[in-house]
Amino acid sequence: MNAFRALVVVEAKLLFRDPVTWLAAVVLPSVVLVLFGGVFAGGPNPDLGGRRWIDLFVPSLVVITIGTLGIQTLPGRLATYREKGVLRRLGTTPVHPAGVLAAQLALYAAVSIVALVLLITVAHVGYDVPLPLDPVGYVAAYLLGMGALFAVGLLIAAVAPSARTATAIAIPLFFAVMFLGGVYMPRVLLPEIVQRIGDVTPPGVQGLQDAWLGTAPQIGPLAVLALITVGVGALATRLFRWE
């Protein structure tokens, strides 16, 4: 078996043995949708431009997935691997320890897409939420949003001296991302300034929402996300220590 594939397979098995993480990442967004769907669904609301509450809320739920994987799981795993000498050990084999990092990124990207497909299906079948109306724009916004958040996760892994510190940094950041992404409270209810901040902070929920509802995502926030992905990613790579 090729080394990268073997790394992805073993990381997938390890993730599967950690149900709290994968349930939160894959299942929780859809569960939240079902729990609040009945309450929020409502009818078309003139205050929301004729949209229903639920149409605006569903795009925010992907934040749970990529926030859990990118900000909590990714840095937690990498910092633990460094602390336990797993990365150092890999460094003595023909595989560069970056392989384990690449494998995790690939795995979490794949898992997040499974969660997204589940969410879209539940929203569509259960609550008549349309499939993303601007699929190309949605994919672009999604990839950039995920990339930016994963880059932030890598930076945490790079600067945290221990797994404990990584968690300590990740938790408040995770809640901030969830809040700005409109998971706790629909974004339209947040103050204007908080909404504008949330447009550009990863994963850029406004773009996801626009694309889902059929408006092309704005180029400005997408550019900011791209910058964060590249800039923070490069910084994380520079600062990352394998041992």
Added chain:
Amino acid sequence: MNVIEVTGLTKRYDTRTVVDKVSFSVEEGEIFGILGPNGAGKTTTVESIAGLRRPDAGTIRVLGLDPVHDRPRLRSMVGVQLQESELPDRMTVDEALTLFASFYRNPTDRKALVGELGLEAARRTAYRNLSGGQKQRLSIALALIGRPRVAILDELSTGLDPQARRETWQLIESIRDRGVTVLLVTHLMEEAQRLADRVAVFADGRVIALDTPAAIVAHADPEQRLRFRPSAPVTDDELAVLPDVRRVERVGGQVVVAGTGNVVQNVTSLLSRRGIVAHELRIEQATLDDAYLALTASPRTAKELA
């Protein structure tokens, strides 16, 4: 052929020199021991040989290659078992072996390796549930899975119970019997004496002795003791004037003679000349342990040997 050649290796951390002009070479197919107390520079030396650290001065050649520049090529030929290097808690033995096997072009047969290391029963056990000995054996298995020509094993029996330690030793001998050159780091004299063909004794970042364990013991000339109850009286003075005797004591009815070199022969031949039988005779022979203490305690001897 020398598989490993270290010449003038020097490594500093800040201003502290932890390895100071260390030179030695390891021949193909031998078990070479690196012995010394904690902080003597053993681990830094082997980590430099493994290419994990860049020397500040000196050269290292492993299979004729530079561990830093040729690291990509060497990594497939050198198996390393590091101190304090663990695996993910929930990874099973089988998964770890499959994963590490995937890193090499021509890995060894996993089943045979698992059998040889006595890990069959633990194949589906998660890393965190393995015993200390099983973890250590798995770690050795991972170092060997790529069919390395050189195996670097750092403190492999630390934290093992005596039974597990002996099993690990047998394993190391079987590795050598396959033609793998073994570089073994240890602070256990018994381990070095049992396993190593040759030993480099480290102290304060230097090699203070380099030879077979037996020759090191002989050179260091540590104190030996005879303890016996003579069948007829023998005076302290008669014993004390013998060559190589350092001191004579009486403990209960027993005579204790301490000395170096040929003290044992000198005392026993005196007794036999006098027709005295040494009842309850016990000879405390020097071990590498004593030699090591003698070496490190006496800087003069150390310098002579170096």
